[in-house]
Structure formats: structure tokens, C-alpha cells
Amino acid sequence: xxxxxxxxxxxxxxxxxxxxxxxxxxxxxxxxxxxxxxxxxxxxxxxxxxxxxxxxxxxxxxxxxxxxxxxxxxxxxxxxxxxxxxxxxxxxxxxxxxxxxxxxxxxxxxxxxxxxxxxxxxxxxxxxxxxxxxxxxxxxxxxxxxxxxxxxxxxxxxxxxxxxxxxxxxxxxxxxxxxxxxxxxxxxxxxxxxxxxxxxxxxxxxxxxxxxxxxxxxxxxxxxxxxxxxxxxxxxxxxxxxxxxxxxxxxxxxxxxxxxxxxxxxxxxxxxxxxxxxxxxxxxxxxxxxxxxxxxxxxxxxxxxxxxxxxxxxxxxxxxxxxxxxxxxxxxxxxxxxxxxxxxxxxxxxxxxxxxxxxxxxxxxxxxxxxxxxxxxxxxxxxxxxxxxxxxxxxxxxxxxxxxxxxxxxxxxxxxxxxxxxxxxxxxxxxxxxxxxxxxxxxxxxxxxxxxxxxxxxxxxxxxxxxxxxxxxxxxxxxxxxxxxxxxxxxxxxxxxxxxxxxxxxxxxxxxxxxxxxxxxxxxxxxxxxxxxxxxxxxxxxxxxxxxxxxxxxxxxxxxxxxxxxxxxxxxxxxxxxx
Numbered sequence: 001x002x003x004x005x006x007x008x009x010x011x012x013x014x015x016x017x018x019x020x021x022x023x024x025x026x027x028x029x030x031x032x033x034x035x036x037x038x039x040x041x042x043x044x045x046x047x048x049x050x051x052x053x054x055x056x057x058x059x060x061x062x063x064x065x066x067x068x069x070x071x072x073x074x075x076x077x078x079x080x081x082x083x084x085x086x087x088x089x090x091x092x093x094x095x096x097x098x099x100x101x102x103x104x105x106x107x108x109x110x111x112x113x114x115x116x117x118x119x120x121x122x123x124x125x126x127x128x129x130x131x132x133x134x135x136x137x138x139x140x141x142x143x144x145x146x147x148x149x150x151x152x153x154x155x156x157x158x159x160x161x162x163x164x165x166x167x168x169x170x171x172x173x174x175x176x177x178x179x180x181x182x183x184x185x186x187x188x189x190x191x192x193x194x195x196x197x198x199x200x201x202x203x204x205x206x207x208x209x210x211x212x213x214x215x216x217x218x219x220x221x222x223x224x225x226x227x228x229x230x231x232x233x234x235x236x237x238x239x240x241x242x243x244x245x246x247x248x249x250x251x252x253x254x255x256x257x258x259x260x261x262x263x264x265x266x267x268x269x270x271x272x273x274x275x276x277x278x279x280x281x282x283x284x285x286x287x288x289x290x291x292x293x294x295x296x297x298x299x300x301x302x303x304x305x306x307x308x309x310x311x312x313x314x315x316x317x318x319x320x321x322x323x324x325x326x327x328x329x330x331x332x333x334x335x336x337x338x339x340x341x342x343x344x345x346x347x348x349x350x351x352x353x354x355x356x357x358x359x360x361x362x363x364x365x366x367x368x369x370x371x372x373x374x375x376x377x378x379x380x381x382x383x384x385x386x387x388x389x390x391x392x393x394x395x396x397x398x399x400x401x402x403x404x405x406x407x408x409x410x411x412x413x414x415x416x417x418x419x420x421x422x423x424x425x426x427x428x429x430x431x432x433x434x435x436x437x438x439x440x441x442x443x444x445x446x447x448x449x450x451x452x453x454x455x456x457x458x459x460x461x462x463x464x465x466x467x468x469x470x471x472x473x474x475x476x477x478x479x480x481x482x483x484x485x486x487x488x489x490x491x492x493x494x495x496x497x498x499x500x501x502x503x504x505x506x507x508x509x510x511x512x513x514x515x516x517x518x519x520x521x522x523x524x525x526x527x528x529x530x531x532x533x534x535x536x537x538x539x540x541x542x543x544x545x546x547x548x549x550x551x552x553x554x555x556x557x558x559x560x561x562x563x564x565x566x567x568x569x570x571x572x573x574x575x576x577x578x579x
Contacts, residue, residue, distance in 0.1 A: 037167075038086030044171075050178040055171065056081045062170035063088045066163045067129070074104045077129075088167070090129040092150060096121050115146060131163060180251060183215045183243075187252055190240050194264045195254065199234045210236060210254060217252035225256045226288040228324055237322060239264060257287035262328070265319045266293065272307045279304075281333040284387035288326055292344060292384045294333040305330050329384075337391060338362070344385035348374030351398060356430075359504065359529065361392040363401075371397045392507070408432050414470075416462040422450040434470070435498035437463035439534070471495065475549060479556035482564055487512040493549065495541040496534075504528050516542045 037059065045052040064079040067090055071077065076093045094107045096119045112119045119125055127150055130139035142150070197210035197217060208219040208230060219238060230236065238254040239261040245251060255261060263280045272278040277299050285291040295304035308330045309316050320328055334340040338353045341362055352365035366374045374395045375382050386393050396404070405427065411434055412423040425448050431437055437445065438460060445460055446453035475493055478485060490513050491502050508527040510516055516524065516538055525535035 037088070038083070044175060049182060050175065054178065055174065058170060058174040059088055059167050062167045063090060063163050065170075066166040067131075070162055071129075072104060074102070076105055087132055087134075088163075090131055092127050092129055093124045094127070096123045096125065180245065183251060184245055186214060187240065187243055191243060192260060192264075193240055194237055194261075194268060195240045196235065196237050197254075199230045199232055199236055201232055208236075209250060210238070212252065215252060216250040217254045218250040219254040219256065223253070223255035223257050225324070225326075228256065228288065237265075257285075259283045259285040259291070262291050262293060262319065262323070265322055266308060266315075269315045269318050270308055270310070272297075272302060272304075277302055278307050282388050282390075284384045286380060286384065288324075290327040290329070290380060290384060291323075292329045292331060292388045294331050294340070294344065294388055296333040305332055331388075337389065341385065341389050341391055341393065344388045345374055345381065345393070345395075348381070350374075352401070354430075359392070360390070361394065363394045363396055365396050365398055365401045368397045368399055371395065412437070414466050415459065416466070417455070417459060418462075419450070422448065425449045425451075433498050433500050434463050434467045435496070435500055438467055438496075467498065468495070475553060479553050480560050481557065482561045490550075491516075493553070494538065494545050496537050497541065501530070501538075504530060513542045513546060517546065 041052060041055045041059070044050065045055055060079040060081055064077060067077050067079065068075070071092075078091045078093065080089050080091065081087075082089045094105060096109050096112055097106045098109060098121055100106045100108050107125065109119070109121055112125065117125060127142075127146060129150070130142055195212060195217070197212045200209045200211045200216070203209055203218075206221040206224075208224070210217045210219055217238075217240075219236070223241065236256075238256050239258050240252065241255040241258055242253040243251055244253060260283070262285055263283050266280060267273045270278065273280065278295055278297050280293050281296055282294045283291065284293075293308070295308055297304040297307070307315075310318075316328055316330065320326060329346065331340075331343040331346060334343065338355055341364065342350045342353065345364060348366055348370050350364050350366055354363040354365070356362065364374065373381070376384075382393050382395050408431075409420070409423045409427050412418060412426050412431060413420055415423075415434070415437065418426070426437070429448050431440070431448075440460065442453065442456035442460065445451055446456035451459055471493065474489075478489065478493070488502055488506075488511070491497055491505065491511075492499075494513060494516075505511070505516070505528060508529075510519065510524070510528070519539075521532060521535050521539055524530075524538065525532040528535065530538070
């Protein structure tokens with residue numbers, strides 16, 4: 001047994017936990033045995049690149065937690081790693097008192113003296129709990145000498161096995177956590193960059209596991225390009241899309257389908273992009289099929305499109321080859337939205353562009369023979385141009401445009417006081433429907449050639465009246481129909497709703513009268529861009545239609561259906577009698 005002044009390392013550590021602690025246990029210097037904990041920790045720290053001190057602390061915490069579960073959470077215990085033995089020493093501390101109220105944390109002064117311990121009231125005595133199988137003899141001696149004071153003999157027999165299992169589990173978990181943290185620190189600054197690896201294996205869901213050298217990444221099926229196939233051992237270039245610290249498997253998420261992959265591939269092939277002379281302003285992509293990128297140059301002497309194409313197409317072909325044959329269109333970016341859209345819709349030619357800034361929409365008029373080229377296969381070309389420019393695009397053939405023009409002019413001409421020439425002037429000013437005139441300001445209407453400011457208010461009121469007449473005509477026509485009505489037809493029965501409003505509502509996700517009634521006015525105004533005044537009028541009109549006019553329409557339709565059924569039955573009866 002060592003006294004308080006002994007310099008054994010374990011006793012020193014035990015004295016740090018209290019202001020005046022005494023180590024009252026026997027410790028002998030033991031040469032590290034083969035395969036002990038110290039060697040295991042050093043090996044793990046070296047192979048995994050983890051700080052050894054953090055591993056030591058983890059093991060100490062694990063042993064302490066196991067000890068508290070076995071010996072009792074009320075005991076004052078301390079676990080300290082012994083560098084000499086390569087094991088974790090466990091200590092229990094008890095305070096010397098006159099009258100014991102807690103026999104797990106306190107020891108009577110008289111009992112201490114009986115056990116041969118010199119201590120005064122208030123002092124803390126430290127006892128090493130011998131739990132390792134190599135210390136079985138020391139444990140037996142301790143039980144014989146201090147067994148009645150410590151009361152750990154019965155629990156000690158199972159603690160060694162529990163401590164070893166707990167330390168192993170906690171150490172494995174800490175190694176995993178540390179590895180994940182190291183991976184995160186290694187790759188967090190590479191997010192959004194290209195990364196190279198080797199395909200290792202397939203996992204459930206057709207996910208690819210890619211060897212990145214220091215870690216493994218996952219290429220989920222959703223991030224793979226259609227029609228691309230891989231085999232174990234294939235080299236792969238992908239975009240480091242994200243790092244998921246909470247993932248159970250590989251935490252590095254790769255992508256071959258992200259549009260940013262195209263941008264990064266061009267950056268690696270085009271020095272002007274890397275140096276910042278040429279900039280990729282926007283990118284739209286349908287993975288495996290086609291991509292469009294818009295480029296601009298900060299140097300007037302550098303052609304951005306030519307820089308990306310390269311000599312004899314060498315640069316763009318390198319990107320196409322990496323994307324396994326995916327087509328790429330490179331278009332010049334322009335400050336003028338109309339010119340930018342015309343470039344984005346290439347290879348189709350555009351004869352006329354009609355811009356609707358309020359709705360963020362453009363109508364592109366193309367020659368009849370170029371219509372399919374402008375739209376592209378399954379709408380691919382116009383869809384990519386839409387995503388590239390941010391404008392909603394309507395592709396119209398020249399013949400269809402002329403037809404729509406005449407229909408719009410005819411509708412505008414129905415306004416009282418509007419001649420055909422004035423209607424054409426209105427059309428040239430951007431008015432396409434009655435509701436646009438009804439919702440325009442007097443200044444906008446007064447600026448139309450042939451109208452004048454003095455007639456603006458009367459023209460707007462006449463447009464509202466004409467809209468109401470058309471609505472009543474639709475309701476009358478629908479009342480005599482037997483065929484089911486579509487949601488779009490029902491929307492046109494609502495006061496103040498025309499074709500333009502129906503389109504805006506559909507774009508915002510509102511396709512029926514019921515959906516408008518259920519929606520909040522503010523949300524309806526924001527999502528459609530119609531404004532709070534128009535949104536409030538829409539909700540009121542929808543409620544009025546459902547409560548009043550729809551009942552009349554429905555009743556009239558049922559009557560018409562019954563009449564038609566009776567007529568059909570009578571005709572069938574006559575035909576049967578004639579036969």
C-alpha cells in the first residue's frame with residue numbers, strides 16, 4: 001500500500017480530483033503486455049489519423065460509465081489511463097466523516113483508523129478498484145483489507161467483462177465519428193467542385209459507391225445521368241454536391257445530373273472561364289440529352305462563345321465526351337431579354353417577339369416550317385430556353401399568330417366606341433384581351449392613338465360592360481349544354497375573369513373555382529401576381545358564382561339533359577313502332 005506522498009502516476013491523477021485526496025491503494029509497475037490497450041490506441045490513431053488524446057479520453061469515459069452502471073451511480077468514481085500499464089485505472093473516493101449518512105461516498109473516522117488509515121475528518125481517501133483480470137491477486141488482497149469499506153467485491157466479478165465490451169463499443173463508435181469528422185473537414189471546402197474517383201460497387205437502389213481515395217462517396221440513382229452505365233473499376237468524374245454528416249453510409253453525395261457539373265467541366269477546359277475573363281451566366285440541363293449555357297465576356301476582345309468552343313471545337317468536344325455524347329448549346333448572354341431569348345431558342349429563327357413584362361412571359365413568332373424545331377423533341381428546346389432565360393415562353397407559328405391577332409382585334413372591336421383601326425392600335429400597344437383594357441389605367445388607355453385622355457374612362461367602362469355581356473353569353477350557352485363542363489370553362493363564368501386571368505391562375509396552380517375560394521386573398525395575390533384588389537374581386541366573384549349562378553346553370557343543364565333524354569326515348573319508340 002502506498003502513502004499519500006508516493007509518486008506513482010495513477011496516484012497523481014487521483015489527487016487532481018479533490019483538494020486533498022489520498023491514494024490508499026497498491027500499484028506496482030507492470031511492463032506493457034502484448035496487445036494491450038495502449039498499443040491498440042496507438043495503432044488506431046496512426047491508421048485513422050485520429051488524435052490519440054481524444055481516443056484516450058473516450059476510453060476513460062467509457063470505463064467510468066460502465067463502472068457507474070455496475071458499482072452504482074452514487075459512488076464518486078474516476079477513470080484514468082495509465083501510460084505505464086496501458087490500461088485504465090479506476091478509483092473510488094470517499095470522504096472521512098464523523099457520522100456516516102451515505103456509505104457509498106463516506107467513511108467513518110473510526111472505521112478508517114480501524115483499517116489502518118491515517119485521515120482526519122473532511123479528507124478524501126482514494127482507493128484503486130482492481131478490475132482487470134491481471135490484477136486478480138491485488139483485488140483479492142483489497143477485498144480482504146478494505147472489503148467492508150468499499151463493498152465492491154460482488155459487483156467486481158462482472159465488471160471486467162462489461163468494461164471491456166463497453167470500451168470496445170464506445171471506441172468503435174468514436175473512431176467512426178472521428179472518421180466522419182475528418183472526412184467532413186477534408187471535403188467541406190470542395191463542395192461544388194469536380195472530384196475524381198473509381199467505381200467500387202453497387203448498392204441497393206442502384207446507388208454507386210465511388211472510391212475517392214481517403215473516403216467513399218455515393219452517387220445516388222437520382223443523381224445519375226440516364227443511359228449511362230458503369231462497372232466496378234471504371235473511373236468517374238462527378239460533382240461533389242453535398243456532404244451529409246448524418247448519413248449512416250458514405251456521407252459524400254456525388255452528382256452526374258446536376259447542371260453545375262457542366263459549368264465546372266467548362267471551367268476545367270476553358271482557361272478564360274477559370275481566370276474570370278469569360279463567365280457562365282446561366283445553365284439549363286436535361287441530363288443525358290441536352291444542355292444550354294449562356295456566356296458573357298468581361299473583355300471586349302474575347303469572344304465568349306468562341307472561347308468555349310475552342311480551336312476546331314476541341315474544348316466543347318472534351319466536355320461532350322465527358323458527358324458521354326450529351327448535346328451542348330453555347331449562346332451569348334445579352335442584357336436585352338428579347339435578344340437573349342432569341343439566342344437561347346436557337347437553332348430556330350424568330351420573326352417577332354412580344355414581351356409581357358408583367359407576367360414574365362414572351363411570345364415568340366416563328367416561321368411555320370420552323371415551329372417543330374423551335375419547340376424541340378417533346379418540348380425540350382423551348383423548355384431549356386425557358387429555364388436558361390427565366391422567361392415563360394410561348395412558341396407560335398406565323399399563321400397561328402395572324403389568326404390570334406385577328407381574333408384579339410375582333411374582340412377589342414366589340415367595345416362600344418372602338419373602331420377597327422383603333423382596335424388595331426390597341427393591339428400594337430400590347431392589349432390582347434378585353435380584361436387588359438378593363439384593368440388598364442386611364443393614362444394607358446388615353447395614350448392609344450384614336451382614343452385620347454378624355455375618352456379613357458368611358459372606354460374602360462365599356463370594356464367592363466362588354467366583358468359582362470360575354471360572360472352572360474357563356475352562361476346561357478352552358479345552360480343548354482349536356483356535355484360536362486371543364487374547370488377552365490367554369491372559371492370563365494366568374495365575373496372579371498378572362499382568358500388571360502385563367503392562364504395566370506393555371507400558372508400559379510389554381511385550376512378550379514373551388515381552389516380560388518379555398519385560398520387566402522394575400523396568397524392568391526402573391527402567387528398569381530394579380531395584386532390584392534384583383535385577388536379579392538376574384539374570390540368574391542367565385543363565391544357569388546357558386547352561390548347563385550352555378551345553381552341556375554346546373555338546374556338548366558339538368559332540365560336540358562332530361563329533355564334530351566325524353567326526346568331520344570320518344571324517337572326510339574317511334575322507330576320501334578315503324579319497324
